[in-house]
Amino acid sequence: MGQYLLRNLLQRLVLLVIVSFLVHALVHLAPGEPAEVDPNNPRFKPEDVAKIRAAFHLDEPLHVQYGLWIRDLASGELRSFKDGQPVLPKIWDRFLNSLPLFVCATLIVWTLSFPTGIHAAIRRGSTYDRSTTFIAYALISIPGFFLSYLAILWVVNTFGVPVIGMHTFGNEDAPRWFRGMDRLWHLVVPSLMLAVGGVAILSRYVRTQMLEVIGQDYVRTARAKGLDENTVIYSHALRNALLPFVTMFGLMLPELVSGAVIIEQIFAWPGIGRLSFDAILARDYPVVLTVTLIAAMVTLAGTFLSDILYAVVDPRIRLS
Amino acid sequence: MQAAPATPANTATLVDSPWRRVWQVLRRDRLAMGGLCVLVALTVVALLGKAATEWIVLFDPATVRLVDKFRPPLSQASALLPVRDLPPGGIYLLGTDALGRDVFARMLQGSFVSMSIGLVAVSISVVVGVVLGGIAGYYADVRLGPVTVDALIMRFTDAMLCIPVFFLILVVVALLPASIYNIMIVIGLTRWMGIARFVRAEFLSLREQDFVVAAHALGLPAPRIIFLHMMPNAVAPVLVTATIGVATAILTESALSFLGFGVQPPFATWGNILADGKNFIFDAPWLFFIPGCAIFAIVLAFNLLGEGMREAFNPKLQRR
Numbered sequence: 001m002g003q004y005l006l007r008n009l010l011q012r013l014v015l016l017v018i019v020s021f022l023v024h025a026l027v028h029l030a031p032g033e034p035a036e037v038d039p040n041n042p043r044f045k046p047e048d049v050a051k052i053r054a055a056f057h058l059d060e061p062l063h064v065q066y067g068l069w070i071r072d073l074a075s076g077e078l079r080s081f082k083d084g085q086p087v088l089p090k091i092w093d094r095f096l097n098s099l100p101l102f103v104c105a106t107l108i109v110w111t112l113s114f115p116t117g118i119h120a121a122i123r124r125g126s127t128y129d130r131s132t133t134f135i136a137y138a139l140i141s142i143p144g145f146f147l148s149y150l151a152i153l154w155v156v157n158t159f160g161v162p163v164i165g166m167h168t169f170g171n172e173d174a175p176r177w178f179r180g181m182d183r184l185w186h187l188v189v190p191s192l193m194l195a196v197g198g199v200a201i202l203s204r205y206v207r208t209q210m211l212e213v214i215g216q217d218y219v220r221t222a223r224a225k226g227l228d229e230n231t232v233i234y235s236h237a238l239r240n241a242l243l244p245f246v247t248m249f250g251l252m253l254p255e256l257v258s259g260a261v262i263i264e265q266i267f268a269w270p271g272i273g274r275l276s277f278d279a280i281l282a283r284d285y286p287v288v289l290t291v292t293l294i295a296a297m298v299t300l301a302g303t304f305l306s307d308i309l310y311a312v313v314d315p316r317i318r319l320s
Numbered sequence: 321m322q323a324a325p326a327t328p329a330n331t332a333t334l335v336d337s338p339w340r341r342v343w344q345v346l347r348r349d350r351l352a353m354g355g356l357c358v359l360v361a362l363t364v365v366a367l368l369g370k371a372a373t374e375w376i377v378l379f380d381p382a383t384v385r386l387v388d389k390f391r392p393p394l395s396q397a398s399a400l401l402p403v404r405d406l407p408p409g410g411i412y413l414l415g416t417d418a419l420g421r422d423v424f425a426r427m428l429q430g431s432f433v434s435m436s437i438g439l440v441a442v443s444i445s446v447v448v449g450v451v452l453g454g455i456a457g458y459y460a461d462v463r464l465g466p467v468t469v470d471a472l473i474m475r476f477t478d479a480m481l482c483i484p485v486f487f488l489i490l491v492v493v494a495l496l497p498a499s500i501y502n503i504m505i506v507i508g509l510t511r512w513m514g515i516a517r518f519v520r521a522e523f524l525s526l527r528e529q530d531f532v533v534a535a536h537a538l539g540l541p542a543p544r545i546i547f548l549h550m551m552p553n554a555v556a557p558v559l560v561t562a563t564i565g566v567a568t569a570i571l572t573e574s575a576l577s578f579l580g581f582g583v584q585p586p587f588a589t590w591g592n593i594l595a596d597g598k599n600f601i602f603d604a605p606w607l608f609f610i611p612g613c614a615i616f617a618i619v620l621a622f623n624l625l626g627e628g629m630r631e632a633f634n635p636k637l638q639r640r
C-alpha cells in the first residue's frame with residue numbers, strides 16, 4: 001500500500017513536469033510577445049522592444065526561460081509582467097474570490113444530480129425519466145452565456161436584484177444582514193450557471209451507472225429474497241453504483257476552472273478565471289503559466305485523492 | 321418494448337450484423353430519431369444556405385442598409401433602398417441587425433460555417449485520437465529507450481487532460497491570428513484525449529484476440545491489421561464521442577465568439593451573430609434569440625443522437 005502510494009505520487013510528479021514543459025512551450029511558441037503588444041505605436045522603437053525583451057528574459061533560449069520561471073516560482077520571486085506584483089499572492093487573492101463560486105457550484109452539482117439520476121434509472125422509460133433526460137440534454141446544449149443572460153434578465157426583472165459583481169457597489173454602510181443577503185444573491189446565479197453543465201452530465205452518468213447495476217444478478221437475488229424495493233435500491237444497488245463517482249471528483253476540476261473563465265466574465269466576478277483571461281490578453285506569461293500549472297496540480301491532487309478513496313470504499317480494489 | 325426476436329427465417333435472409341441491431345435499437349429511441357431528423361434538415365439548410373448566399377446570390381449577407389437598421393422579423397424593406405439592395409420579396413424574414421444586414425441571409429451563411437467548424441474540428445480530434453490511441457495500444461510494449469511507447473503516449477495524454485481545455489484554447493487562439501481554420505484546428509487538437517484513451521483500451525484487449533493473432537500469423541503489415549482488422553471493432557465509442565464532440569465544438573466556437581476571439585467578420589457563424597446580438601438584447605431581441613435558439617437546436621440534436629447511439633451500442637443496457 002505505502003509503496004503503491006509512493007509510486008503513484010512519483011508518477012504524478014513526473015506528469016506535472018511534463019505539463020509544465022508543455023504549457024511553457026505552448027505559451028512561448030505561440031505568436032505574439034509581450035514586447036509586441038502595441039506594435040503600431042510610433043514611439044515604440046526597436047531598441048525599446050529589445051530593452052523589454054531583455055528585462056523579461058524573453059531573448060534567452062526557451063530552456064533558460066523555463067529554468068528561470070521554475071526558479072522564480074519556487075522562490076516566490078515570480079512577478080507579473082503587467083504590474084510587477086508577485087504572482088503567487090495575486091493568484092491567491094483571486095482564488096479566494098473564486099472559491100465560494102467553486103464550492104457552491106460543486107455542491108449544487110453533487111446534490112442535484114444524484115437524486116435525479118437515481119430516480120430516472122429506477123423508473124426507466126417513465127415520463128419522469130424521459131423529461132429529465134430531455135432537460136439534461138437541453139441544459140448541456142444551451143450556450144453558457146446565452147443561458148446566463150436569460151437568467152440575469154429574469155432575476156433582475158422578477159426580484160429586482162442586480163447580479164453583477166460580488167456585491168452591490170456602495171452598500172458598505174448597510175446593515176450586516178442586508179450585506180449578507182446581497183452577497184448571497186450575487187453568488188447564487190453565477191454558481192447555478194457554473195453548475196448547470198455539471199448537473200446535466202453527472203445526472204446522466206448516475207442514471208447509466210445505476211441502470212447497469214440494477215440489471216445485475218445480485219440485485220435480482222436481493223429482490224428474490226423478498227427484500228423491499230427501497231432496501232434493494234438504496235442499500236444494495238446504490239452502493240455499487242456510487243463507486244465510479246469517487247474518481248470523477250478529480251476529473252471535474254479542470255472543467256470548473258474552464259467554465260469559470262466565461263461565467264466570471266459575464267458576472268464581472270473578480271476571480272481566477274478573469275485573472276487568467278486578462279493575463280492571456282496582456283500576454284502576461286508568468287500569470288498564465290502559473291495559473292495553468294496550479295490548475296494541473298490541483299487536478300492531479302484531486303485524482304490522486306480519488307484513487308485512494310476508491311480503494312478505501314471498494315474492498316475489491318487492492319492497491320499494489 | 322421488447323427486443324425483436326431474431327427468427328431463423330429472419331437471420332437467413334438478412335445479414336444480422338451488429339450495425340443492424342444498433343439501428344433497430346436506435347430507431348425506437350424517439351429523442352435520438354428526432355435529433356437525426358433535425359440534423360438532416362439542418363444539413364440541407366446549410367448546403368442550400370451555402371448555395372443561396374455564395375454561388376447564386378439570392379440572399380446577400382454582406383449588404384449594409386443603414387436606412388433599415390434594427391427592423392424586426394417579417395418587416396418590409398424601406399422604399400428608399402436601391403433595387404439591387406432589396407432582400408428577396410422586399411421582406412426581412414428574420415429582421416436586420418445594427419448595420420441593416422439581413423439576419424436571415426447571415427444565419428444561412430452561418431449555418432454552413434458553424435456546421436463545418438464542428439465537423440472539421442471533430443475530424444481532426446478523431447484522427448489524432450485514433451492514431452495516437454491505436455499506436456499506444458498496438459505497440460504497447462515496444463520500448464523506446466527507458467520507456468514503452470504506451471507509457472510515452474499515455475503520459476502525454478494524461479498531461480493534456482490536466483490542463484483546463486478551454487483555457488488551453490484561449491491561450492492559443494488569443495495569440496494566433498483569429499482565422500476560421502485556426503479555430504477549427506485548435507478546437508480539434510485539444511479534444512482528442514478521450515478518444516485516444518478508449519481506442520487504446522480497446523486495442524489492448526483486441527490485441528490478444530484470435531483474429532488479430534491470426535492476422536499476425538499471416539504476416540499482414542501492421543497498418544493493415546490496425547486499420548482494417550482492429551479499428552472496425554473499436555469504432556463504436558469513437559462514433560459516439562465524435563457525434564457529441566461536434567456539439568461541443570459548436571458550443572466552444574460560440575463561447576470564443578462571446579469572448580471576442582471567434583471567427584472574424586467576413587464569415588458569419590451562429591456564434592458570432594449571437595455574440596454581436598447580446599449587445600442589443602433590449603433594442604433588438606431577435607438578434608439575440610434567433611441565433612441562440614438555432615445553436616441550441618443544432619447542439620441538442622447532436623447530443624440527442626450521440627446519447628441515443630451510446631445507449632444503442634452499450635450491450636449492458638439492452639433490455640433483458
